[in-house]
Amino acid sequence: MRSGNAEWILWNEPPPVEYRGGAVAIGNFDGVHRGHAELVRVLRESGRPAIAVSFDPHPLQLLAPERFLPELTTPSDRAVFLRECGADGVCFLKTTPELLKLAPTEFFQRIVREGFSARAVVEGFNFRFGRNRTGDIDLLRRLCHEAGLTFRLVPPVELEGRPVSSSRVRETLVAGQVEEARRLLGRPYHVRGKVGTGARRGRQLGFPTANLEAIPTLIPGDGVYAVLATWNGRSAVGAAHIGPAPTFREQERRVEVHLLDFVGDLYGEELTIRFLRQIRPTRRFADAAELAEQLRCDVEEVRRVAREEPS
Numbered sequence: 001m002r003s004g005n006a007e008w009i010l011w012n013e014p015p016p017v018e019y020r021g022g023a024v025a026i027g028n029f030d031g032v033h034r035g036h037a038e039l040v041r042v043l044r045e046s047g048r049p050a051i052a053v054s055f056d057p058h059p060l061q062l063l064a065p066e067r068f069l070p071e072l073t074t075p076s077d078r079a080v081f082l083r084e085c086g087a088d089g090v091c092f093l094k095t096t097p098e099l100l101k102l103a104p105t106e107f108f109q110r111i112v113r114e115g116f117s118a119r120a121v122v123e124g125f126n127f128r129f130g131r132n133r134t135g136d137i138d139l140l141r142r143l144c145h146e147a148g149l150t151f152r153l154v155p156p157v158e159l160e161g162r163p164v165s166s167s168r169v170r171e172t173l174v175a176g177q178v179e180e181a182r183r184l185l186g187r188p189y190h191v192r193g194k195v196g197t198g199a200r201r202g203r204q205l206g207f208p209t210a211n212l213e214a215i216p217t218l219i220p221g222d223g224v225y226a227v228l229a230t231w232n233g234r235s236a237v238g239a240a241h242i243g244p245a246p247t248f249r250e251q252e253r254r255v256e257v258h259l260l261d262f263v264g265d266l267y268g269e270e271l272t273i274r275f276l277r278q279i280r281p282t283r284r285f286a287d288a289a290e291l292a293e294q295l296r297c298d299v300e301e302v303r304r305v306a307r308e309e310p311s
Contacts, residue, residue, distance in 0.1 A: 006079035006090040008056065011099040015051075015116060019089045023047030023120035023150075024112060027127065028166070029054050031072035032081035033185050035157040035164040039124055040085040042154050046120040049088035053116070054078065056092040059100055070218040072169060072189070091116075104135025108143045120150035159183060176221035178275035188228070188274035191215050193255065195266045207295045209241070209256035210266045212273070219255060220275060222282040224298050226305035227273040229259055236262045237306040239298050240273055243282040260299060260306075277305050 001008045002016075009015055023046040029036050043050040056075045060068045073081065079090040093099060093111070102110065107130045112118050121144050129135040137153060144151035156163035164184050172180040173189060181189045193212030210229075222243030229238045236259040243253055257273055259266075279301050285291040 005083050006075070006092055008092045008094060011093045011096065011102075011111060011115070015091050018049060019051050019091055020115075020117040021119060022049035022051055022088070022116075023122055024051050024053055024116050024118040025122045026053045026111075026129065027124065028058060029078055029082060030058075030166040031169045031185060032078055032085065033164050033166065033169055034159070035124065035154075036082070037085045037186060038157050039122060039154045040082060040087050042152055043122045044086050044088075046122050046150060046152055050086065051089045051091060051116060051118075052082045052087040053091050053093065053111075055095045055099075057095050059095050062095055062097065062100060069170070070216070072166060072173075072218055074192075074216055101131055104130030104139055105143065106130070107135065108140070108147075112149075113147060118149060120152065122152045122154060124154050125156055170218060173218055173220045176223045176225075176278045176281070178220055178225060179277055181220075181275075188276060189220070190272055190274040191217055191219060191255070192270060192272045195269050195271050197267065207239075207258045207292070207299070209258045210269075210271055212255040212257065212271060215255060219253075222253070224279040224282070226276040226279055226302040227257065228276060228306075228309075229257055229271055229273045231266065231269045231271045236260060237302060238273065239279070239295075239302045240275070241282070258295075258299070260302065276309060279305075 007016060007019065023043050025039055025043045029052060040050065040052065043052070054075070058068065058071060075092055082090045112121060121140065123137065123140060125137065127137055127140065129140065141151050158164065162168065169181050169184045172184065178189055191212070193215040195210045196213040197211065220242060225240045225242070227238045227240045229236050238257045238259045240255065240257045242255050257271065279298055285294060
């Protein structure tokens, strides 16, 4: 099934003909960070079409749902980013118990050889495949050699002496370090949600907010952030607050965005916010008046950050 920038297929059905006979890279590609971008670059060098193969849902949701954490990207966004990196096609295998039970050699034969008719395979240094992730790079290299396929291993991309990885991106976001996450990703991190009805306290303070609900991806750590919001073909700079409302003794974690110089109704709209910089941590204020004064300072800081953004 084609949807937007990608194909979704069962593991035992053939992909579209234009996805066959080229170079293949398989992985979760969560976040599509700089390391993934380098892998796609090598993939394009290794053969055309250059096909990125991923999984939906994430295998951990079936194998150990109690360990599963929100992903950095939705599958549809992942497909967009992989294509922007240069992939000719993105294909998601629908994750099923049967797929997860395939032994590494069977996975290679059924998916890589028979399914995609690959002529080349490109993978990162930590790639694992097959039942219980028992297949490793050494086995994959041997299977490719025996089948007459080109195999290329992509070493890790490092920043400040550490490999760029999805887990590293996740760590920085949980810590609220959105600028560091931006360096690792090569673009600002974003979340997307539907605007719902909040407590309307922001409006009473003179700073109305859009309250984002049903966000499917990882939400950064608590704090106030300078963001760029987009919706329905429009955009605005904003100040986003993530976390509880300790001034009002509320513990529920929310994502609220005040759009600068915007007047209008956003209820029901799908809003995307891209994180530019953390302005300050979340903290409790003595009263609403002290909070309102701090919000005025936050807005001025957000304006300054926005002026420094490249056009």
